[in-house]
Amino acid sequence: MRISGEVMTKKRNDKSDTDLLGLYRKMRVIREAETALSGLFANNEIPGFIHLSLGQEAVAAGVCDALRDGDTLASNHRGHGHALAQGVSLDQFFLELFGKDGGICRGRGGSMHIADMSVGMLGANGIVGGGLPIALGSALAHSIKKSDQVAVVFFGDGALGEGAVHEVMNLAALWNLPLLMVCENNGWSEFSRSSDQIRAEIGDLAKAFSIPFERVDGTKVRDVRSMTADLCDRLRTGQGPAILECLTVRWHGHYEGDPQKYRAEGDQETATSTDCVALERDSLIGDGFDAATLDALDAEVKAEVEAVVIAARNGASPSFATALGDVHRNTIGSHHV
Amino acid sequence: MRISGEVMTKKRNDKSDTDLLGLYRKMRVIREAETALSGLFANNEIPGFIHLSLGQEAVAAGVCDALRDGDTLASNHRGHGHALAQGVSLDQFFLELFGKDGGICRGRGGSMHIADMSVGMLGANGIVGGGLPIALGSALAHSIKKSDQVAVVFFGDGALGEGAVHEVMNLAALWNLPLLMVCENNGWSEFSRSSDQIRAEIGDLAKAFSIPFERVDGTKVRDVRSMTADLCDRLRTGQGPAILECLTVRWHGHYEGDPQKYRAEGDQETATSTDCVALERDSLIGDGFDAATLDALDAEVKAEVEAVVIAARNGASPSFATALGDVHRNTIGSHHV
């Protein structure tokens, strides 16, 4: 079993200084990485299409920061933040988005398929709702192995349209599994208001399945983090699954390049007026951190992303023959992750 | 459009004498037909496998009796009662179960696929939950055509495991469709207690989707009928979908031949101690019908079933060439039912 490994920042439940800075740094990394990606995409440097989580960084950072080594995570199409917060290395991340051989998926997956078994990241997913059954199974494995690990899955408010999501809620409850289902409610399902697609509140569905449910302001990273930590504490002691709804805002279009004509006048401006990264920066200042420390951190992250982008852009291309030889895992060899 | 046609008994919302006798007769027909089938199956006269609804007759009779010409109905694997109550002719029903050319599906479908467009019966279904999306679409058609027809679907308590069922609840609510979802809760999902499979009460799910919900004692045919009629009145005036849960009992095994070793000591005896047909007979006696009238009706139904069985057994076999020529509807010709 290789599910374990390094994480970007030490994960702790206490709120020491390094911890708070580490948490903030996670958000910063996501912000800088995706801001860079937005430009690169516009410049036609990134193949395919990408869904940015700008505005939603606090959810990814807050949830993943509360996890422990060996926990597992399944994500969705808007998964850059989840991957980075979970500790996927920044250079392998960018190499993948550029489609390079050094990418975490060797250039075969791209934005919607970032996975990194060394940090328990079981994969972003191009299929809406696709991560939930996978996370259910991962939680089942934790439970059967009698470990105190948890499985976490991120999904959007629009994913409630998919039946399998409801199947998973039922089975997680029925089997009392350590599964934390994190709904990132940004109000949108692609080009539509989720309220035009989904008639149920997730909290009411949770109630119907007798699953403990919490809702937090997903732009407050500390609230997200502490609520996740609390819920995971319960999960680790065999108290069954939980659902966490994080109210958040989508700054950009559904995908980059989306002209967003469907978005009402001023809506995007309202959304971007809530900046979870800036909010946390203000909190840190309020806590007594000095601006210079934070400026330095910001600059360092920015420089790191810039350096990584330059390296990734020039990464080696993947070999077709290697890819073709990798459709199956060879029968001889390790059978496990 | 051919959805319309004869029905077994006139459908009325008042409770006149003929009406009550008609309602009782429906239950009787189902009881006799399935009792006969049980014997025929044991005798290896019926191909394939069959799921009997003995004990549950009041649900089928009560619901279907409240429907109107032009309403549509989708059913499930335990659908004999639904078909007969909806007005599928007894001889075409038996011919189908024997696999004969004169069967309502020309011997191609059998027990799990009884359909009769002339009475709006869109089909039993071998796929658990399979009827719900179909009924949703039928309700959509009623709605788009601005008719006041309703679509009804029967499903079991075990079907709540299927995600598509939840998708349908959401869409029916979202689109405010005239869809009545009737859950026959017999406590069983095949060889398991449904409570060992499903963590949510259907009433709580209904609530989560803001769908009006009612629960009735499904062994009381008059209660089922009047609740259905009330709900359909609402549906016909554009007030959106409803869910009706009918508590009922499964007398026989999941399928005929099921040894039911999983059933606790005495459980089946308890189940069969509730006889919805006998209950209604008692009610009729209480209402002043004399036993002789009812005896005559019972005898008549029994004789009819016996005659139909004899005829069906000797029905002509279907032609393979005809079947092979019927995979598609010919392009030239009617495009509608």
Added chain:
Amino acid sequence: MSDTRYGRAITRALNDAMEADPSVIVMGEDIGAVGGPFGVTRGLQKSFGSERVRDTSISEAAIVGAAVGAAMTGLKPVVEIMFMDFTTFTMDALVNQAAKAHFMFGGQVSVPMVLRTPHGGGINAGPQHSQCLEAWFAHVPGLKLVCPSNPADAYGLMRAAIDDPNPVIFVENKAMYGTPGKLADDPEPVEIGKARRARAGSDVTLVAYGAMVAEAIAAAEVLSAEGVEAEVLDLRSLQPWDKDQVLASLSETHRMVIVHEAGVEFGIGAEIAAHVADAGFDELDAPVLRVGAPHMPVPFSRELEAEYRPNANKIADAVRRVMQ
């Protein structure tokens, strides 16, 4: 005649069908105001309202199942599944319900519905947004299956698909939405089941469909310079497919190469080759070759995807092999 594009021709077919028949409705995810991510339904909701041009939740299974029930109740639904990869969710509704209802219910009812969906690569959409899964549907009795290669056929096949009383899977090629072409002022339906000779030739028959028709023609031009004249047949319909025309061409050329973007193994081309190896055996002067994708998921990166996809070069190489 007017200029159009592959995607716009489909839009027009939907529009014309909705105008001609009030029972035609269109459903799908975000197909209304925005017209879907590829814009194929753009403008329809404005013309026909949100009842008939209906946005749905992300519920592919229920939507396609609902199309079955709606079709049984007198509508003619056209459902968009945003990427063919998501038809994985619709298999029960299509295979166990739509495909079988006519047969299984003794011919009582038909299911006049269309499922539109784009397949194929070329835009680096990665392994879950690029698949060509049409072989699955061709194997299912009761379904029809078409895949146009140009705007005029896209229009004509869509009209025919909507008119057809049976469930039809209408496969679009997402890299071709912008492909230009001509459309008659009063365009006709294209009969389902009939191939089209896209290029005449006497030395070898190239059988293709979808995006590979243009590649086959390009290969034929190259080969022509080498003295080999390839006939190119555009299948257009995959189930049923035009056995007669394929065999007739073979009996002129005696050589055949079958081309599709989908994976070769157990793909559409396998059936055509197998049929030819039976009914056309005596006409064959060379092995039947197939050109298609290798047996691997569609890779993301530009280089990998480019090498993954079949193209004129690979087709020409295959023809050179059968001409030896």
Added chain:
Amino acid sequence: MSDTRYGRAITRALNDAMEADPSVIVMGEDIGAVGGPFGVTRGLQKSFGSERVRDTSISEAAIVGAAVGAAMTGLKPVVEIMFMDFTTFTMDALVNQAAKAHFMFGGQVSVPMVLRTPHGGGINAGPQHSQCLEAWFAHVPGLKLVCPSNPADAYGLMRAAIDDPNPVIFVENKAMYGTPGKLADDPEPVEIGKARRARAGSDVTLVAYGAMVAEAIAAAEVLSAEGVEAEVLDLRSLQPWDKDQVLASLSETHRMVIVHEAGVEFGIGAEIAAHVADAGFDELDAPVLRVGAPHMPVPFSRELEAEYRPNANKIADAVRRVMQ
């Protein structure tokens, strides 16, 4: 050596695998106390408990998806899907998730899971409980696919499938659960991808799998009396399949008939015939024929189903055609 049956051999394989490896678990609908409607998992829950032999709700999509996640997290799940017709609900989990994870994630992870499911007719189970849908899975890169024809292979292939680090679809034939046969006292896995010569012969090669192997042998016996000696190859694995052995046999017999219970059109046999029409072309002395079900849903009635299914007579007729 001991006497066993097809179904019991699978039970024993599951039992032995669970004993050998605590990471093997079994999941499905009603597979626990009752052992499933066909009794294949009977006794396992008693031996291994309800954690490892786990009853599920009627939620095929989530169960198979959960198997993917469990496999990624170190378990080796074996999932029962009660009838192959219900794999329609599992396509996303299998095709978009299980099949692609190893490739799409750059080789980081494997998905060692098995999906067991019975296909086929013969018990008048009707159009939604009798389908043979294996051709779909053979077309999907990343999945393996096997279908045993006898108890010993059922055991050996199941052990190999569970040991395999990739997702394997294990197709059982529901009419064969009671078929008797021998099993070694200490039976070995059967390598995936290797065919088995079920009968030697020099005049024609019959390629079959599953229930049709016995029919092919029966046909061969009849033909033998007519002076035609048919070699019968039991494919056992369908993806990958044993191209070498099939071509080797062809190069001895120069004639081939391919047989399966599934529909002929776009079925497994199409790929085999197509491959032979390419790589084996020079060895062929006669058209390649296929025997399988006609392109229609599986009908219910006894007469219709009997006529629908391929059998020894139809196989013998096809052989007589290629011997002309």
